Amino acid sequence: MTTQTTAPSPVCIYCEGPGPFTDEHVISAGLGADDDRYLLVDMVCKRCNTDVLGKLELEVLRCSPIAIGRAFMQPHGRDRGKRTAAPGIQARRKQMASTSGYPHEVDFGRHAQPIVLPQLKITGEKTYDSAAAGPDELRSFLMSLSTLLQGTQVTCIRKRGPEHELRYETITMLRSDKTFTQAAESSFEATPPRAGLWLERYDATDAAGQTPAATIFQNLNKGIVLKTSSATVEDALNFLAHAVEQFSFDTQETVDTEGPIISVEMTVTVGAMERVIAKIGINLLAYYLGRDYVTDPGLQQVKDSILTGTPRLSADIIEDASIQSILDAAPENHHVFCLSKASQPGERASITVIAKLYGAAQSLVLATDVPEPHLPLPVFFLVDYLNHKVKQWSLHDYSEHLVKTVMNEAQARYGSTE
Structure with a gap:
């Protein structure tokens, strides 16, 4: 006698609904991310993706101060073939x-x-x-x-x-x-x-x-x-x-x-920018650590805030010179997203997302008590918004790039050391 078990049907990582699901961009294509890669498949339901997250993202990309930076610095938005256009300001x-x-x-x-x-x-x-x-x-x-x-x-x-x-x-x-x-x-x-x-x-x-x-x-x-x-x-x-x-x-x-x-x-909803940064942070966690990790109860409050705006999320402008210099070492014309952790007793951790968009950097705490990640953090995601490409870098990769950047700047300033 054999017994067959049926795998549980997936639920939406945001609302825990049963679907139907649509592909969700980990990082918005409107921000210059890759339109064909870095997708969450069977993780975000159509209602959350289209009715909530899509509208929220569109508001920030077109109706917030970030729309000004996007219009000045990004030559075009999402690839729509002949209908591809410069980023609009609403x-x-x-x-x-x-x-x-x-x-x-x-x-x-x-x-x-x-x-x-x-x-x-x-x-x-x-x-x-x-x-x-x-x-x-x-x-x-x-x-x-x-x-x-x-x-x-x-x-x-x-x-x-x-x-x-x-x-x-x-x-x-x-x-x-x-x-x-x-x-x-x-x-x-x-x-x-x-x-x-x-x-x-x-x-x-x-x-x-x-x-x-x-x-x-x-x-x-x-x-x-x-x-x-x-x-x-x-x-x-x-x-x-x-x-x-x-x-x-x-x-x-x-x-x-x-x-x-x-x-x-412009008119923009208070807290919309923070909700978008948090949404990208949750998406990156789901992409990097998997569905099971982002369904932990410790992330539920931030997901509720992303969907409803309540409780209101708070992001901090990064003013620390050392962190700014690390972020500024990213290649020109790139956004930087960084997931980092602070370990807690009992194999627990707090998780923070850092987002540098069009030159301005903010940090936002996603969770204060979640399981210790099973993959190394920090991890960096760099978005080439001129060419719509995304690269994932480990701390080692980013450190190597940082060292090269510092050496190149020193050589340009003081000349060859040979």
């Missing part, structure tokens, strides 16, 4: 001061180079300003506006707050006798229409100078946005449709902006 306000006093709407290209978006601004009862990166961009934008505003109707889309299940309000504006009026009451959908005019509002803090009655502009994704203050949507569309019909390049004066002043205003 902000409530991205504006450039102008000589007219009415700020230009801008966005950022490679290495955070500011790009003036093609736009028309209503500055008075009968006056408007235009701006763009160049005349060709403005001409293409006006052709798109003409197609949009000269038809019989325009579908307008307004995004609502995250508290709404149906996030997108759709408004149909009909054009008759060159006048726009709203066709009927709004409708609400979970997903936006494939095409339409996006509606936004200025508020008291949206402009460093004067606020135009309305601005219509085209973003880098070729979407057209109408941003209003004192003008109604109907009045703005009526004015802009007439302006496009009357627009003449012969009367335009080209003015280049030297030393532009850029204003960026």
Whole structure:
């Protein structure tokens, strides 16, 4: 007689749910990590990966101060083939001061180079300003506006707050006798229409100078946005449709902006950065030490904090000069992640993750009482964010590199010792 035993089904290392599972990047591809290696397979459920961790990571990569460093230093984000783009900055306000006093709407290209978006601004009862990166961009934008505003109707889309299940309000504006009026009451959908005019509002803090009655502009994704203050949507569309019909390049004066002043205003959830660092730390532990290690109860509190934000995690800025010098010895254009331990009585340990991202280093305690790791710590993970590669180095590997770095710097400073 033989007895067969069935291996227990895996559960999510974060919520302990049964799945289904999706591959989780140990280190975000958006941070420049390898898109095909360093994956956790059958460890993180789809809900945690997509609904919690993915959204949290996206917020930090696009809406936090780290987004500025990422935009300046990393040439492109995740590899998406022909759709691979420079890292984006998502902000409530991205504006450039102008000589007219009415700020230009801008966005950022490679290495955070500011790009003036093609736009028309209503500055008075009968006056408007235009701006763009160049005349060709403005001409293409006006052709798109003409197609949009000269038809019989325009579908307008307004995004609502995250508290709404149906996030997108759709408004149909009909054009008759060159006048726009709203066709009927709004409708609400979970997903936006494939095409339409996006509606936004200025508020008291949206402009460093004067606020135009309305601005219509085209973003880098070729979407057209109408941003209003004192003008109604109907009045703005009526004015802009007439302006496009009357627009003449012969009367335009080209003015280049030297030393532009850029204003960026972001909104980010308090503690989001710490949760992302902790998540990467847990992922690295799972990748290096295995599933069984990260399911220890001593790591449960930090995993709860990653998923919910409660209790709030605390990270420390690394100010110790000796630790800074060790981290600074990493190759140029690399992030550094380090898992380290402090041994405790009874074959127990505390675990800390150190993260140096775009030059700034923080440390965060992941656990204070977990089993002594069965593999050596510290261990280093270096992310080449220019080429999207990850290397794992032991303390010996990193020490050898550190010595070489110090010797090379000494030789460059004092010359050959031979």
